Amino acid sequence: MIWNPNKECMSRDEMRALQGKRLQKLVTYVYHNVPFYRNKMQAMDVSPEDIKSIDDIVKLPFTTKQDLRDNYPYGLQAAPASEIVRVHASSGTTGNPTIVGYTRKDIAVWSEVMARCLTAFGVTREDTFSVAYGYGLFTGGLGAHYGVENLGATVIPTSTGNTEKHIRLIRDLNISGIACTPSYALYLAETLDKMGLRKEDIGLRIGAFGAEPWTENMRKEIEERLGLKGYNIYGLSEIMGPGVSYECSEQNGSHINEDHFYPEIINPETLEQLPHGEQGELVFTTLTKEGMPLLRYRTKDLCTLTNEVCACGRTSVRMGRIMGRSDDMLIIRGINVFPSQVESVILEMPEFEPQYMLVVDRVNNLDTLQVQVEVRKDFFSDDIGRMLNMKKALADKLKSVLSISADVKLMEPNSIERSQGKSKHVIDKRMLK
Numbered sequence: 001m002i003w004n005p006n007k008e009c010m011s012r013d014e015m016r017a018l019q020g021k022r023l024q025k026l027v028t029y030v031y032h033n034v035p036f037y038r039n040k041m042q043a044m045d046v047s048p049e050d051i052k053s054i055d056d057i058v059k060l061p062f063t064t065k066q067d068l069r070d071n072y073p074y075g076l077q078a079a080p081a082s083e084i085v086r087v088h089a090s091s092g093t094t095g096n097p098t099i100v101g102y103t104r105k106d107i108a109v110w111s112e113v114m115a116r117c118l119t120a121f122g123v124t125r126e127d128t129f130s131v132a133y134g135y136g137l138f139t140g141g142l143g144a145h146y147g148v149e150n151l152g153a154t155v156i157p158t159s160t161g162n163t164e165k166h167i168r169l170i171r172d173l174n175i176s177g178i179a180c181t182p183s184y185a186l187y188l189a190e191t192l193d194k195m196g197l198r199k200e201d202i203g204l205r206i207g208a209f210g211a212e213p214w215t216e217n218m219r220k221e222i223e224e225r226l227g228l229k230g231y232n233i234y235g236l237s238e239i240m241g242p243g244v245s246y247e248c249s250e251q252n253g254s255h256i257n258e259d260h261f262y263p264e265i266i267n268p269e270t271l272e273q274l275p276h277g278e279q280g281e282l283v284f285t286t287l288t289k290e291g292m293p294l295l296r297y298r299t300k301d302l303c304t305l306t307n308e309v310c311a312c313g314r315t316s317v318r319m320g321r322i323m324g325r326s327d328d329m330l331i332i333r334g335i336n337v338f339p340s341q342v343e344s345v346i347l348e349m350p351e352f353e354p355q356y357m358l359v360v361d362r363v364n365n366l367d368t369l370q371v372q373v374e375v376r377k378d379f380f381s382d383d384i385g386r387m388l389n390m391k392k393a394l395a396d397k398l399k400s401v402l403s404i405s406a407d408v409k410l411m412e413p414n415s416i417e418r419s420q421g422k423s424k425h426v427i428d429k430r431m432l433k
């Protein structure tokens, strides 16, 4: 099923014409309502009249997270305060949080794009859907919630916390779908085990997983343990929240809601636009947003784009999985390392739980990497020879994938802290010194 075939299956020419028209309108709007953009455009000698088609987007300035922080709290807001009906804020561990205001129309667009995602995952009005993303300033909870309601399924706003009660609700209310982070999905599976229940005791069918990077192996693991089909959903609060892109039944990249969020891939160093297929930093322009529209927002997320035809019938550009964020990328002894590479290796080995932590340090001016990983209950033993072999096997695989050697530390089952929201996989002690 396709929620909005008019938009999701538009011909490429029509889509580009629509994007061009919307971009022109957007640029005029921000030029007149956001001094930050007017000043930037004037400094670049660009005026709204210079934007005639979507290709002219390259003439426009970029926006960064730092710009949002520097203009805290409402400096980039384009709509008057009286038009703002909701505010979310993104976490961020340092500096000012990022504040995002939405108008009534923004919320309607968000509910529309979320309904497109859920429909692509196979959710219908007959489903009962649990939203287990955090409700609050984080966009996950309320964003998904409005989408489920808009679609007409029944929403159960479980949020995070009290996982045992959640599992009882899943069983007793015949909940068929769940939206949460992939790491919470795993925690749910563990709790199910602990409660002595099997996946057959609950009827979960569909998972809408996102808000953090995850791998194909992680998908297999969650699907196997929860007995559902897991779909990727991507988004970020600065642009809207969940619903910027979504997988279809082909699961070959995520379709971008391109009539609202225009994607580009750039080389993060030269800032040049890159052709489809090349990996770089993902950049979005919000084509229809009123509250806090952004021009060419640099997400720091690294991926590729493609507009090869998709068998599902949707014509939109798709993005590959997020390889990591340019600021998540660890540089260890000069080599780029993404936590997702380590995750893939760990999940290929049946001995390990998908629970791990990378601890990076600097000893005598040399970077060190320790990979702590939990051994599955069935494989954990006091046979030292066996444990040493396991450790060596993982260390060898890591070395061949990462090109640097890592010290592997085998951990007892259930010893690494679980996360209900976005999980943390890196402790970089170098930054603390």
Ligand code: DLL
Residues within 6 Å of the ligand: 090, 091, 133, 139, 140, 209, 210, 211, 212, 213, 214, 232, 233, 234, 235, 236, 237, 238, 241, 242, 243, 299, 301, 322, 325
């Ligand atoms: O995480 C919005 C969201 C909620 C998306 C629920 C999906 C589901 P932020 O807190 O602003 O917003 O974090 C955005 O999270 O730039 C990516 O680095 C990462 N991210 C989000 N979805 C995915 C995904 C929400 N499917 C940042 N795969 C983004 C990989 C993701 N990374």
